[in-house]
Amino acid sequence: xxxxxxxxxxxxxxxxxxxxxxxxxxxxxxxxxxxxxxxxxxxxxxxxxxxxxxxxxxxxxxxxxxxxxxxxxxxxxxxxxxxxxxxxxxxxxxxxxxxxxxxxxxxxxxxxxxx
Amino acid sequence: xxxxxxxxxxxxxxxxxxxxxxxxxxxxxxxxxxxxxxxxxxxxxxxxxxxxxxxxxxxxxxxxxxxxxxxxxxxxxxxxxxxxxxxxxxxxxxxxxxxxxxxxxxxxxxxxx
Numbered sequence: 001x002x003x004x005x006x007x008x009x010x011x012x013x014x015x016x017x018x019x020x021x022x023x024x025x026x027x028x029x030x031x032x033x034x035x036x037x038x039x040x041x042x043x044x045x046x047x048x049x050x051x052x053x054x055x056x057x058x059x060x061x062x063x064x065x066x067x068x069x070x071x072x073x074x075x076x077x078x079x080x081x082x083x084x085x086x087x088x089x090x091x092x093x094x095x096x097x098x099x100x101x102x103x104x105x106x107x108x109x110x111x112x113x114x115x
Numbered sequence: 116x117x118x119x120x121x122x123x124x125x126x127x128x129x130x131x132x133x134x135x136x137x138x139x140x141x142x143x144x145x146x147x148x149x150x151x152x153x154x155x156x157x158x159x160x161x162x163x164x165x166x167x168x169x170x171x172x173x174x175x176x177x178x179x180x181x182x183x184x185x186x187x188x189x190x191x192x193x194x195x196x197x198x199x200x201x202x203x204x205x206x207x208x209x210x211x212x213x214x215x216x217x218x219x220x221x222x223x224x225x226x227x228x
Contacts, residue, residue, distance in 0.1 A: 004158070042220035043159075043204070056215070091158050103149070104216070106158030 004107035006092050012113045018080040021110045023092030024073055033104060034067055034077050035091040043091070049075065082114045117142045119219035121205050127225045132195055136222045138188040138205030150179050150190045151204040153221065159204055163190070195226045 005024040013019055025032045034046040047057040052069045060067070064083070069075040079086055089111050093104040119140045128134050140148070147166050151159035163172045163179040165188070171180045176193045192199055205219040 043218040045215045048215070059215075093158070103161050103164065106160065108156070108158050 004092055004094055004105055006090075006107035006110050008110060009108060010111045010113075012115065013082055014115050015083055016081045017114075018078065019082045019086075019112060019114075021077040021090050021092075021112070023075045023077070023107060025075070025092070025094030026105055027073065029094035029096050029105075031095045031097070031102075031104075032069060032075050033093040033095075034075070035093065035106075037089045037091060037109070046077070079112075082112075084114045087112055087114050117207070117209060117217045119205050119207055119217050121203075121219035121222050123222060124220075125223040125225070127227060128195055130195060130197055130226055130228050133191065133193050134195060134224065135192075136190045136203050136205075136224070138190070138219055140186050140188070140205070140207045140217070140219075142207040142209055142217050143186070144210040146208045146210045148179075148181055148188050148208070149206045150177070150188075151206055153202040153204060155201070159202075162203075192224075197226050197228065200224060200226045 004026055007022045030051055033048040035043050036046055037043045046059045047067045048055055049069045052072055065079055067077045089109045091106050091109045093106045095102040095104045122137045145167055147164050149164045150162045152162050153159040162177050163174050165172045165181045167183050178191045181188045190203055202221040202223050204221040207217045
């Protein structure tokens with residue numbers, strides 16, 4: 001398996017623009033997670049899905065953030081409109097079983113810069 | 116509140132030397148504790164995992180220890196190599212299977228020649 005795949009790897013956009021980040025989890029994994037990483041706050045869980053269903057989105061910072069998982073092999077994280085404070089590295093991760101009981105495999109991340 | 120604190124924030128050592136990274140946590144009860152390594156520009160990957168009943172776990176030159184009584188863990192790196200330069204993140208799993216992982220902010224290790 002190629003592991004968790006994310007695209008794009010880098011995204012530079014202007015404030016107010018819509019940004020869409022994409023993720024393909026490892027085949028067969030039931031859980032998918034979206035994280036944001038900054039120097040100040042480290043890794044923060046934004047939302048996670050179980051079998052394509054959003055379970056906990058309490059980490060999503062604002063209504064400007066939304067995530068979907070239309071099928072088992074694809075998920076998106078959308079920011080609309082984007083703001084400079086959204087600049088961070090966004091990681092997607094997947095795991096086979098329980099949210100905390102199983103190893104999570106991370107993708108390479110998308111580095112987002114909002115000007 | 117569940118928290119994981121790591122120290123030091125950053126560390127510079129000479130190639131070939133040993134070092135120890137520290138992790139203190141307040142997560143209780145917990146099911147396991149992991150150390151992740153994150154190379155620059157990449158996602159974290161799991162180095163070691165210990166359940167609450169384990170005291171030590173090794174993975175090559177990496178040895179993790181766990182003291183559940185004092186809620187402390189350490190990661191010891193022996194005979195460091197340039198490729199060990201990375202961030203090391205301590206992650207604690209609450210016992211409840213549906214509670215998210217608790218991440219430390221990591222220790223940034225630089226190994227220099």
